[in-house]
Amino acid sequence: MTPILHALSSHLDTLPPQERRLGEFILESPSSVIHLGITELANTCGISPSTVTRFCKTFHFKGFPDFKMKLASELAHKPSDNHYQDIIAGNDLQKIVEAMEANHLASITDTTRMLDMNLLEKAVKALCRAKRIDLYGVGTSSIVAQDFYQKLIRIGKNCTAFADTHMQITSASTLSKEDVALAISYSGETPETIDALRCAKDSGAITLSLTQYGSSRLATLADIPLFSSSLEEGMRRGDMASRIAQLHVIDILFTGMVSMEFEDYIPKLESSYQNVQIYRKPQGGQNS
Numbered sequence: 452m453t454p455i456l457h458a459l460s461s462h463l464d465t466l467p468p469q470e471r472r473l474g475e476f477i478l479e480s481p482s483s484v485i486h487l488g489i490t491e492l493a494n495t496c497g498i499s500p501s502t503v504t505r506f507c508k509t510f511h512f513k514g515f516p517d518f519k520m521k522l523a524s525e526l527a528h529k530p531s532d533n534h535y536q537d538i539i540a541g542n543d544l545q546k547i548v549e550a551m552e553a554n555h556l557a558s559i560t561d562t563t564r565m566l567d568m569n570l571l572e573k574a575v576k577a578l579c580r581a582k583r584i585d586l587y588g589v590g591t592s593s594i595v596a597q598d599f600y601q602k603l604i605r606i607g608k609n610c611t612a613f614a615d616t617h618m619q620i621t622s623a624s625t626l627s628k629e630d631v632a633l634a635i636s637y638s639g640e641t642p643e644t645i646d647a648l649r650c651a652k653d654s655g656a657i658t659l660s661l662t663q664y665g666s667s668r669l670a671t672l673a674d675i676p677l678f679s680s681s682l683e684e685g686m687r688r689g690d691m692a693s694r695i696a697q698l699h700v701i702d703i704l705f706t707g708m709v710s711m712e713f714e715d716y717i718p719k720l721e722s723s724y725q726n727v728q729i730y731r732k733p734q735g736g737q738n739s
Contacts, residue, residue: 639667
């Protein structure tokens with residue numbers, strides 16, 4: 452199942468009746484949808500064209516043409532040979548190694564296929580221009596936020612990544628229209644993360660989100676929603692593949708920033724590296 456169809460299947464029960472009817476038709480016959488116009492599809496499902504448009508907006512498409520184009524692109528891709536594998540009791544170590552490799556490769560591949568280049572470019576430009584950057588996330592998403600924080604500090608960006616949810620709100624309260632807030636949540640429904648991003652938005656900051664692909668409150672709230680793979684199943688015990696997918700997007704954002712502002716960021720990146728080598732204390736006659 453492609454990322455779009457998987458997201459649709461996962462959120463089908465949450466849709467209003469008419470949109471659910473449309474979703475069921477798309478899941479039953481995805482290939483036929485890409486050959487239909489919006490009026491033909493609406494008539495086939497017994498709904499209005501405006502319902503089709505609303506459905507597409509729910510899943511963060513610009514409209515029906517954008518939905519058709521991206522669905523057609525996914526259907527045209529050869530299905531990945533990698534399949535997510537769950538934790539199995541008593542599995543031997545060699546099989547565990549192979550399973551982790553397959554899960555991570557599938558996560559990166561699925562995430563790359565669903566990246567929206569226009570939104571990605573907007574996010575990179577906003578991060579480059581930002582006077583200050585706030586990063587929000589709890590649990591595993593907090594670890595991803597900390598990873599981005601360490602990268603941004605090395606290129607001289609003024610940023611914070613508080614794990615404490617009260618401090619997230621406190622920091623968000625002091626943002627301005629010259630700042631950016633990025634909220635990370637796999638589900639897109641973490642209340643504390645939603646509150647922090649809403650506070651940042653109310654303060655005037657440009658808001659970004661990184662969630663699993665599909666409809667969520669956090670993605671809907673953000674000015675620039677970004678998505679990672681939503682195909683992880685079973686592995687939720689450790690947030691393994693989802694974490695790799697989120698880190699993949701973070702690495703893309705950071706590399707995009709450095710590439711865009713190369714002359715400014717590269718000297719700072721090199722300086723931070725050299726100073727760590729100079730000032731860190733040797734232990735036992737060797738550098739730590």
